[in-house]
Amino acid sequence: MSAAADYLRYRLGDRRPVAAMVLGSGLGLLVDAIADAVRIPFAEVPGFPVSAVTGHAGEIVVGRLGGRDILVLSGRVHYYEAGDAAVMRPVIAAIADLGIERLLLTNSAGSVREDMPPSSVMMIEDHINYSGLNPLIGEASDARFVGMTAAYDAELRERLATAAETAGETLFGGVYMWFSGPSFETPVEIRMARTLGADAVGMSTVPETILARFFGMRVVAASVITNYGAGMTGAELSHAETKDMAPKGGARLARILGAMLENGGFDD
Numbered sequence: 066m067s068a069a070a071d072y073l074r075y076r077l078g079d080r081r082p083v084a085a086m087v088l089g090s091g092l093g094l095l096v097d098a099i100a101d102a103v104r105i106p107f108a109e110v111p112g113f114p115v116s117a118v119t120g121h122a123g124e125i126v127v128g129r130l131g132g133r134d135i136l137v138l139s140g141r142v143h144y145y146e147a148g149d150a151a152v153m154r155p156v157i158a159a160i161a162d163l164g165i166e167r168l169l170l171t172n173s174a175g176s177v178r179e180d181m182p183p184s185s186v187m188m189i190e191d192h193i194n195y196s197g198l199n200p201l202i203g204e205a206s207d208a209r210f211v212g213m214t215a216a217y218d219a220e221l222r223e224r225l226a227t228a229a230e231t232a233g234e235t236l237f238g239g240v241y242m243w244f245s246g247p248s249f250e251t252p253v254e255i256r257m258a259r260t261l262g263a264d265a266v267g268m269s270t271v272p273e274t275i276l277a278r279f280f281g282m283r284v285v286a287a288s289v290i291t292n293y294g295a296g297m298t299g300a301e302l303s304h305a306e307t308k309d310m311a312p313k314g315g316a317r318l319a320r321i322l323g324a325m326l327e328n329g330g331f332d333d
């Protein structure tokens with residue numbers, strides 16, 4: 066077991082999280098709902114990356130939500146901070162090492178679809194990695210040839226859809242396309258994304274999904290739509306806008322995830 070997993074196991078005590086969740090920028094409000102929380106800053110965990118982006122706390126919060134133990138990664142480190150697509154590898158590896166089998170990834174994203182406005186929540190059904198980057202480049206073993214046919218777990222997706230119904234929230238479904246950032250896309254890149262079959266664009270999640278599949282975890286993911294893609298409204302995009310808008314859809318996603326936990330959607 067890695068030093069990181071050892072340390073986390075010691076801090077977790079007898080808690081057995083049913084899932085790990087990565088919360089994107091502005092989605093921190095789920096964390097506030099966690100009871101009996103143990104908070105572990107990334108900086109305390111051996112080998113963990115440290116983020117400097119505003120709005121990303123970079124800590125692990127373990128506690129109870131919806132009657133279950135969960136492990137929440139509040140804040141992540143992005144490719145564009147590190148120039149390393151595998152920057153989250155120690156984190157995903159440690160979670161897998163702890164025996165947590167399910168990973169829920171969230172992000173904020175731009176919508177490429179006129180009919181999916183800001184503050185919508187979109188379940189990721191599949192992704193497009195058109196970046197030329199991959200967190201497994203340089204991995205020496207044959208395990209690097211990870212199948213991505215079932216990248217987003219069919220059963221967990223069904224359970225997420227059911228949870229949205231229970232919570233009375235609309236849940237879109239669609240394809241997430243990864244752009245490296247940190248600059249936003251151009252209007253033509255957004256048109257390209259649409260032509261290629263994307264419904265949303267963003268700067269995270271895809272490398273984490275690839276890593277999680279590499280470590281044998283089951284993945285489910287959702288985007289909070291904070292804005293229309295570049296060129297769709299005529300307005301310039303900004304990080305401030307995406308941060309301001311995230312809590313609205315984030316509250317929706319929090320209700321859906323609360324229902325999923327209560328429904329036993331992350332249980333065996």
Ligand code: HPA
Nearest residue numbers: 173174175266267268307
């Ligand atoms: N593009 C890329 N990433 C994003 C966007 C966007 O429009 N909105 C939030 N994250």
